[in-house]
Amino acid sequence: MARYGMVIDETRCVGCHACRVACHNQNSLDEKEAYNHLEEREYGTFPNYGREFLPVQCQHCDNPPCVKVCPTGASHKRADGIVLVHKDKCIGCKYCIAACPYNVRIIKKEGYIEKCRFCIEFIEKGETPACMTTCMTGVRMFGDLDDPNSEISKYIVKHKLKQFKAELNTKPRIYYKRG
Amino acid sequence: MERLNITRRSFLKTATAGVAALSLAPGLLDFKQWAHASANAAVTIVPTICNGCGNRCGLFAYVKNGRLWKVEGNPEANGNLGVVCPKGHGYLYDLYNPARLKGPLKRVNGRFEPISWEQAYKEIAQKINLTLLSNGPQSVFWVNYPQTNHAYALRLMHALGSPHYFTHGSTCFTARNAGWVYTVGELPSNDLSNSQYIMIIGRNPAGGIDLGQMKRIVGAKEKGVKLVVVDPRHSETAILADEWLPIKPGTDLALLLAMINVMVKEGMYDKKFVAEKTTGFDQLEEQIVNYPPEWAEKVCEIPANTIVRLTRELAKAKPRALIHRGYHGAFGAQYLNSFQTARALAIANSLLGNINREGGIYFPKTAMLGELQPTHPAPDLPQMGKLDGTGVPGRYPLGSYGDGIAHAIPELALRGELKAGFVYHNNPLRTNPNPKRVIAGYKKLELLVAIDTVLSETASIAHYVLPESFYLERTEVIDTKHSGKRAQVSIQQQVVKPLFDTRPGTQIIIELAKYLGVGKYFNFDIEEANRLRLKPLGVTLEKLKEKGFLFVGDKWKEGFDKLTTPSGKVEIHCQTLERLNFPAIPQWEEPLVSPDPKDPHSFRLLHGKQAIHTHAMTANQPILMSISHRYDMIRLWMNRARGAQLGLKDGDWVQVESTIGKGKIRIRLTEGIHPTCVWLPSGYGIFSKHLKTAYDIGLSYNDFLPTYFDPTVGHVMASEIVVKVSKA
Numbered sequence: 036m037a038r039y040g041m042v043i044d045e046t047r048c049v050g051c052h053a054c055r056v057a058c059h060n061q062n063s064l065d066e067k068e069a070y071n072h073l074e075e076r077e078y079g080t081f082p083n084y085g086r087e088f089l090p091v092q093c094q095h096c097d098n099p100p101c102v103k104v105c106p107t108g109a110s111h112k113r114a115d116g117i118v119l120v121h122k123d124k125c126i127g128c129k130y131c132i133a134a135c136p137y138n139v140r141i142i143k144k145e146g147y148i149e150k151c152r153f154c155i156e157f158i159e160k161g162e163t164p165a166c167m168t169t170c171m172t173g174v175r176m177f178g179d180l181d182d183p184n185s186e187i188s189k190y191i192v193k194h195k196l197k198q199f200k201a202e203l204n205t206k207p208r209i210y211y212k213r214g
Numbered sequence: 215m216e217r218l219n220i221t222r223r224s225f226l227k228t229a230t231a232g233v234a235a236l237s238l239a240p241g242l243l244d245f246k247q248w249a250h251a252s253a254n255a256a257v258t259i260v261p262t263i264c265n266g267c268g269n270r271c272g273l274f275a276y277v278k279n280g281r282l283w284k285v286e287g288n289p290e291a292n293g294n295l296g297v298v299c300p301k302g303h304g305y306l307y308d309l310y311n312p313a314r315l316k317g318p319l320k321r322v323n324g325r326f327e328p329i330s331w332e333q334a335y336k337e338i339a340q341k342i343n344l345t346l347l348s349n350g351p352q353s354v355f356w357v358n359y360p361q362t363n364h365a366y367a368l369r370l371m372h373a374l375g376s377p378h379y380f381t382h383g384s385t386c387f388t389a390r391n392a393g394w395v396y397t398v399g400e401l402p403s404n405d406l407s408n409s410q411y412i413m414i415i416g417r418n419p420a421g422g423i424d425l426g427q428m429k430r431i432v433g434a435k436e437k438g439v440k441l442v443v444v445d446p447r448h449s450e451t452a453i454l455a456d457e458w459l460p461i462k463p464g465t466d467l468a469l470l471l472a473m474i475n476v477m478v479k480e481g482m483y484d485k486k487f488v489a490e491k492t493t494g495f496d497q498l499e500e501q502i503v504n505y506p507p508e509w510a511e512k513v514c515e516i517p518a519n520t521i522v523r524l525t526r527e528l529a530k531a532k533p534r535a536l537i538h539r540g541y542h543g544a545f546g547a548q549y550l551n552s553f554q555t556a557r558a559l560a561i562a563n564s565l566l567g568n569i570n571r572e573g574g575i576y577f578p579k580t581a582m583l584g585e586l587q588p589t590h591p592a593p594d595l596p597q598m599g600k601l602d603g604t605g606v607p608g609r610y611p612l613g614s615y616g617d618g619i620a621h622a623i624p625e626l627a628l629r630g631e632l633k634a635g636f637v638y639h640n641n642p643l644r645t646n647p648n649p650k651r652v653i654a655g656y657k658k659l660e661l662l663v664a665i666d667t668v669l670s671e672t673a674s675i676a677h678y679v680l681p682e683s684f685y686l687e688r689t690e691v692i693d694t695k696h697s698g699k700r701a702q703v704s705i706q707q708q709v710v711k712p713l714f715d716t717r718p719g720t721q722i723i724i725e726l727a728k729y730l731g732v733g734k735y736f737n738f739d740i741e742e743a744n745r746l747r748l749k750p751l752g753v754t755l756e757k758l759k760e761k762g763f764l765f766v767g768d769k770w771k772e773g774f775d776k777l778t779t780p781s782g783k784v785e786i787h788c789q790t791l792e793r794l795n796f797p798a799i800p801q802w803e804e805p806l807v808s809p810d811p812k813d814p815h816s817f818r819l820l821h822g823k824q825a826i827h828t829h830a831m832t833a834n835q836p837i838l839m840s841i842s843h844r845y846d847m848i849r850l851w852m853n854r855a856r857g858a859q860l861g862l863k864d865g866d867w868v869q870v871e872s873t874i875g876k877g878k879i880r881i882r883l884t885e886g887i888h889p890t891c892v893w894l895p896s897g898y899g900i901f902s903k904h905l906k907t908a909y910d911i912g913l914s915y916n917d918f919l920p921t922y923f924d925p926t927v928g929h930v931m932a933s934e935i936v937v938k939v940s941k942a
Binding site: 047048049050051052053055056057059060061063066067069073075077079080081082084085086087088168169170171172173 | 300
């Protein structure tokens with residue numbers, strides 16, 4: 036079965052936040068809520084200077100610390116690798132927020148925890164997540180990591196892409212192309 | 215990077231494009247209730263056009279349970295190619311912003327009171343007619359942001375006999391336009407997709423978003439294009455660039471003159487093109503010797519050897535090489551030398567032989583729309599010209615007559631030459647320079663009518679406020695803005711029924727005309743008028759409404775026989791300029807003002823767009839404004855070393871002061887900006903108390919910009935500001 040993952044080409048991100056707002060609308064979030072963030076970094080000194088934006092969202096880890104600490108099984112990993120939260124099982128204990136090294140989970144007003152769902156409603160129809168579809172510079176790529184012939188698999192191998200905070204052994208399914 | 219095979223667009227095959235003019239069930243106006251009730255509701259999809267900025271991107275609007283849910287990009291739309299920017303996603307929710315106007319208002323003793331549409335029209339018409347009788351038709355004006363509905367506004371002004379129709383152009387792009395028009399006859403486009411070398415001076419399509427341009431730049435980068443960005447600030451576009459050249463602000467003309475010098479001296483220009491398609495190269499050859507790269511290095515602070523290297527690279531890639539035609543930044547309306555900068559840029563492109571060439575600068579195809587006449591005869595043209603001096607020798611001879619000089623309206627009002635005016639989809643109190651003077655001018659008017667969706671700064675001082683339906687609630691005049699290599703027509707159509715007692719702008723103009731006694735020129739409705747517009751194109755209104763965007767006419771072809779200039783050629787030497795006593799070949803010209811290099815507090819104030827805000831219209835959008843706060847974006851950029859000299863730490867509050875205004879803001883210290891300037895994000899500084907999310911947050915560059923009129927074009931010279939910055 037497919038095991039979904041994403042590539043984020045950080046070198047293409049110009050920090051416009053369209054992904055955040057597209058996600059916001061897709062998921063009918065409140066005005067200050069967001070499932071994805073941008074971390075801006077600067078380097079060099081004038082005039083030899085550059086900056087980059089690092090888009091961060093739920094990494095859909097293969098070894099997800101949020102799932103391990105969840106006392107009710109609300110945070111869970113599906114067979115296709117996508118990590119989701121059963122909002123009816125969530126008791127809002129925030130263990131998962133403490134355990135997640137990527138700081139991408141939010142507490143909804145209703146009391147449960149949510150985060151990027153890889154837009155499963157699109158994925159299940161063979162389409163792509165809202166953050167990817169809206170992006171003017173094509174930062175993201177989505178596909179099946181289990182299929183060695185998928186474009187994403189070949190791309191990851193070709194560019195020797197790495198995961199974010201891979202040293203924590205969370206085994207994220209998002210791979211980053213860095214500058 | 216190859217994109218994913220699986221298509222996101224499969225739904226298009228089955229999507230029905232009927233108007234989802236559903237009414238909202240009671241209770242669902244509340245977001246939470248709606249979100250809960252609508253999770254699995256059926257969705258209706260309507261193609262329309264975005265109003266989040268002037269780019270008019272193609273959207274599919276999704277409606278669930280009668281409430282707008284979200285938008286996605288229309289892949290057919292040439293200007294956005296299926297993607298949507300943050301403003302496109304965010305601004306749509308202003309449909310439900312509590313700040314929206316809910317019915318017509320009349321100001322009585324300084325307070326707004328509700329009034330019926332009919333009574334408002336009657337009173338406005340009485341006052342306008344009285345003004346027409348006592349002061350003549352030229353005392354009435356209309357100013358708007360130019361979109362397709364302006365066709366009706368212009369018709370209304372002409373029906374009243376007034377020449378005074380204005381756009382915001384003099385605050386935005388008129389210097390750039392004039393530079394191109396007086397060189398190649400019209401404003402061209404950039405063929406970014408097919409270019410092998412792109413230099414961008416001042417323009418920032420990743421911040422002042424142009425989605426189509428960004429997609430095309432990224433596509434060209436995949437094919438190996440070299441991208442060079444010249445900007446005093448490390449713009450968002452510079453993030454994608456191979457090289458960033460932090461030029462000293464206001465000196466782009468020096469860089470271009472030196473590049474032309476190198477091309478001429480080293481014989482790297484397109485000799486065949488120059489011989490056959492240009493005039494005045496000999497004069498250029500004589501004069502350009504004055505501007506070697508070693509001279510330019512001292513002026514613009516880009517090393518001479520870099521200028522030589524980049525010019526050689528650019529020339530080697532010709533004709534598939536271009537210097538971006540520009541927009542607002544650097545030479546749109548920024549400096550005293552902006553017109554000559556735009557001329558030099560057009561000439562530098564011409565020397566590359568890239569005019570109307572694949573991968574160069576090209577003239578987009580235009581859709582030959584039908585006219586309302588003869589079915590609906592047009593009023594005669596007004597007998598007198600504009601009083602703002604556009605097109606008048608000795609005043610602003612190269613100004614764009616069609617746009618007028620909108621920031622002269624307060625002057626004309628203070629002099630008593632304008633008495634009554636309509637402001638539509640525009641907010642001069644916030645977007646024109648020197649607000650104190652703008653307020654004084656607009657307050658002097660005997661009648662000010664604002665047509666808006668919220669109580670903007672300008673609407674707040676109007677005598678009457680006519681509430682326009684939100685863009686998703688109204689249908690507009692057929693658009694052609696997305697025309698490129700092929701012409702395109704598009705339509706903004708109603709997606710949901712108006713929530714409040716508001717009307718579409720076109721309907722307001724038609725109704726006003728009837729009350730003003732010029733209804734005979736407006737015996738049509740938008741439906742009929744749009745059919746007449748489409749008639750010669752062989753496209754039905756039904757088909758357009760179904761698809762949103764349609765290609766029409768022939769494909770673009772490379773090359774040209776004759777340009778629309780007087781000589782039919784590229785006018786390197788421009789006789790019109792010679793006749794008017796302006797330099798007929800571009801010459802170096804200093805900016806009007808410059809910061810004092812000996813004063814550590816003295817900086818030039820620059821401004822520019824952030825991707826999440828447009829003009830003064832999105833700062834009150836809570837979703838977008840929450841991003842400004844979350845990422846601490848409401849700060850003034852300053853070079854780190856200059857900040858250290860002033861004892862500033864990142865995030866400190868500073869006082870900013872120019873000859874006309876002062877204000878406080880927090881600072882962003884960075885290595886990514888030229889030391890002589892500070893950079894203020896535009897879009898903030900809202901002072902209408904009715905706009906609660908935006909009120910009193912950040913500053914606008916207009917608070918510091920004196921009232922200027924450039925002597926050639928009449929533009930605002932928006933970066934001719936010297937400010938003193940000190941720790942607050």
